[in-house]
Amino acid sequence: MRSLLQSVRRDWQRRHLRDADYAFLFDAAPPDEYVSLDCETTNLDPRRAELLAIAAVRVRGRRILASERLVLPVQPEGNIDRAGIAIHAIRQQDAANGLSPRDALAQLLRFIGPRPVIGYYLEFDLAVIDRYLRPWLGIGLPNRRIEVSALYYDRHVSAYRPEVDLSLSAMLRGLALPDLGRHDPLNDALMAALIYLKLSQPGVPAQS
Amino acid sequence: MPARFDFSRPPFDCLTEIERSEFDEVMDLEYFAAGETVIGPDQEVDALYVTMKGGVVEAGSDDPAAYRSGAPFDTRALVAGRGTSHLVAQEDSILFRIPRDTVLALTRRNPMFGAYFYQDVAKRLAFLAHRPFQRELQSLWMARVRQAPVGEPRWLDDRASVLDAACAMRQHHVTSVLVRGAEGVGIFTQSDLRNAVIDGVDTRSEAVALRARYELHTVEEDDFLYQAMLTMTHHGIQRVVVTREGEVVGVLEQIDLLAFLSNHSHLVAAQIERAATLDELRQAARDMERMVTLLHGQGVKVTLIAELVSELHHKLLARLFAMVAPPNALAHVCLLLLGSEGRGEQIMKTDQDNALLIEDGYRHPDLPAAAARFNELLVEFGYPPCPGGVMLSNPRWRQEIGPFKRQLEQWMDHPDGENAMNLAIWQDATPIAGRTDLYEQVRMHFTRWFAQDGGLLARFALPVEQHFDTPRPLLAQLWGAEQRDALDLKKSGIFVIVHGARSLALEAGVIGANTYRRLDALARGGHLDKQQARDLAEALAFLQALHLGHALRQVQEGKPVDYRIAPNELTTLENDLLKDTLAVVKRFRAHLRHHFQLDTL
Numbered sequence: 001m002r003s004l005l006q007s008v009r010r011d012w013q014r015r016h017l018r019d020a021d022y023a024f025l026f027d028a029a030p031p032d033e034y035v036s037l038d039c040e041t042t043n044l045d046p047r048r049a050e051l052l053a054i055a056a057v058r059v060r061g062r063r064i065l066a067s068e069r070l071v072l073p074v075q076p077e078g079n080i081d082r083a084g085i086a087i088h089a090i091r092q093q094d095a096a097n098g099l100s101p102r103d104a105l106a107q108l109l110r111f112i113g114p115r116p117v118i119g120y121y122l123e124f125d126l127a128v129i130d131r132y133l134r135p136w137l138g139i140g141l142p143n144r145r146i147e148v149s150a151l152y153y154d155r156h157v158s159a160y161r162p163e164v165d166l167s168l169s170a171m172l173r174g175l176a177l178p179d180l181g182r183h184d185p186l187n188d189a190l191m192a193a194l195i196y197l198k199l200s201q202p203g204v205p206a207q208s
Numbered sequence: 209m210p211a212r213f214d215f216s217r218p219p220f221d222c223l224t225e226i227e228r229s230e231f232d233e234v235m236d237l238e239y240f241a242a243g244e245t246v247i248g249p250d251q252e253v254d255a256l257y258v259t260m261k262g263g264v265v266e267a268g269s270d271d272p273a274a275y276r277s278g279a280p281f282d283t284r285a286l287v288a289g290r291g292t293s294h295l296v297a298q299e300d301s302i303l304f305r306i307p308r309d310t311v312l313a314l315t316r317r318n319p320m321f322g323a324y325f326y327q328d329v330a331k332r333l334a335f336l337a338h339r340p341f342q343r344e345l346q347s348l349w350m351a352r353v354r355q356a357p358v359g360e361p362r363w364l365d366d367r368a369s370v371l372d373a374a375c376a377m378r379q380h381h382v383t384s385v386l387v388r389g390a391e392g393v394g395i396f397t398q399s400d401l402r403n404a405v406i407d408g409v410d411t412r413s414e415a416v417a418l419r420a421r422y423e424l425h426t427v428e429e430d431d432f433l434y435q436a437m438l439t440m441t442h443h444g445i446q447r448v449v450v451t452r453e454g455e456v457v458g459v460l461e462q463i464d465l466l467a468f469l470s471n472h473s474h475l476v477a478a479q480i481e482r483a484a485t486l487d488e489l490r491q492a493a494r495d496m497e498r499m500v501t502l503l504h505g506q507g508v509k510v511t512l513i514a515e516l517v518s519e520l521h522h523k524l525l526a527r528l529f530a531m532v533a534p535p536n537a538l539a540h541v542c543l544l545l546l547g548s549e550g551r552g553e554q555i556m557k558t559d560q561d562n563a564l565l566i567e568d569g570y571r572h573p574d575l576p577a578a579a580a581r582f583n584e585l586l587v588e589f590g591y592p593p594c595p596g597g598v599m600l601s602n603p604r605w606r607q608e609i610g611p612f613k614r615q616l617e618q619w620m621d622h623p624d625g626e627n628a629m630n631l632a633i634w635q636d637a638t639p640i641a642g643r644t645d646l647y648e649q650v651r652m653h654f655t656r657w658f659a660q661d662g663g664l665l666a667r668f669a670l671p672v673e674q675h676f677d678t679p680r681p682l683l684a685q686l687w688g689a690e691q692r693d694a695l696d697l698k699k700s701g702i703f704v705i706v707h708g709a710r711s712l713a714l715e716a717g718v719i720g721a722n723t724y725r726r727l728d729a730l731a732r733g734g735h736l737d738k739q740q741a742r743d744l745a746e747a748l749a750f751l752q753a754l755h756l757g758h759a760l761r762q763v764q765e766g767k768p769v770d771y772r773i774a775p776n777e778l779t780t781l782e783n784d785l786l787k788d789t790l791a792v793v794k795r796f797r798a799h800l801r802h803h804f805q806l807d808t809l
Contacts, residue, residue: 064237
């Protein structure tokens, strides 16, 4: 059920899309299909961070189609923050073999199609992606967004417990999901998909 | 899929690197909330599942299969393409999902992996159960020199002649002797002797010390065997001198080393035959034990080990009896092995079961003492006494054949409790020394008597019901990780197969005591379904192999050998195969119950 506001925003985006090749983003999504997404970036400032790697995996029904994954290394124009290298383990020379941001995003958009996008702290990743997309397509990513930490918050918050720990490890623990190992974009995308699947099932009891 | 697929667990451990990456490429994840159906009965199955987290159980079964972390399922449904049972997520579960086509293609390309998916239990067990398990894999090359048959050094003093050396070689069955000369320790070998003869020296007067060589090639007894072999190959020599902290303690011959590495059973056999004293025989008994450990470590199939061991074992006991028996006694008596020893299925020295049949009218005053000595010596050799007293020192098991036949008749009249046990033990008798015809006479009498009485057969077979130990706690735990009750391999499986085969063999008049031969003969004679006979033989081999591994561990830890195996002693593959095996046993019990109408007793 889409609200009026969303519908108006979508119409606006459709009209402002500069490249007709990407009109498929506004097609009707295949039923019960999603794309879980995660990016590694040069730093954590959404206004200047550049893409280093993108991973995405499709979700169909209860199934995470890991076999149809998309994993793309991206070559940034600027330098990678020293502090970040220790976290994502992508050095300048590793990134040198990556795709140009535009080629990587073109592949990503075709992979996502009109499907809703799932992610953890999606706001940041999409802010970075939209910064690349706007000068090119005229719009940001128009797809519906599903923030797993928001789903988790809705499920776990109560009058007695207004504070909910929304760190990834706390959520995995709370949902009894495996930690696949962090700071690998594919694993992060898989874990977001797992959280989504678990929370989209009716009646999962909240755990303290 | 970079995430956490555990390729170290069977059957995935037999995939090559390339096959693993193929797996990775096609693997998906699937999420099931608690209570949701993963595979429904008769549902189309297009994938193999492996539990990543959570657990899946069979619904609506008394004895549900459970698939926990790392466990693949449902292999049967996968091959059939259709669900056979109802599998439900026991808790919220994440499953790896590998498409059926990929798995089937790999089963065709990788036979070891494919064997895991065989529907034929016998084939599956035969293929999988005897691959050397990683944890037991012990290369003989990495054994120590002292574990090999190092010969005692034969010393000559430096004044000895070449002829003395030749005599010493013949006397001790060796190919080299050692001398202490002015230059230190030297070695004089058969080829040195040959050269001395060719050179025309006077063997009587020429001092051996002059012809010996003093550049010794030595290995320490704690060195690895491959070092000994390398030394021999490097210098082109047939033997090395073995030292302990530099002191000469023996000589290792290349031929003995090679025999040890290939199959050392003939060495022990030769040792038994050559044995002139009890001490030498005792040494042979000890070497037999070592041989079992090594063969098992090499992954030799348990039935083969059992055959080798029982062969040697028969030789050993026959030799021992000949040493202690009164002269000429062998012309009037027959030494029998009974029970598992008689069947040739005893690998570890669990207990001794033996008996002596005596020709009617033959009496020798020393025979009882000899019988007692025989049993005592066996205890010394490491064979514990039989708790039921089935030993020839017991007058009941050392009788003239007339009275012994009467005793069998009595047992058959009241075939309950101990009598039933005695009859079963007797049925596995195998003559190993002396007058085989004495045994034949009693056997004929016994089977003829039995054949007259159908009810007797049923009562003979009955213990397969009474002694059965339902292995439920273990079954419920299969694929689980926690330590629970131990499973008695004998009660839960071995006994049913052995006694069932024994009962059917008795009914069908099958001669011979070995269970594998019995099953084979029963199948050939049409008394048992061929497939079932094969399943049973492989099931028994698997159980005996499990027991052997267990027993060797117990011996190593200095514990008495028993049949109780704890679930945590088993690898996941063994667990899975054990489940197959127990299902075979269960079917056989049902067959026996029906065949002998045990319900009506």
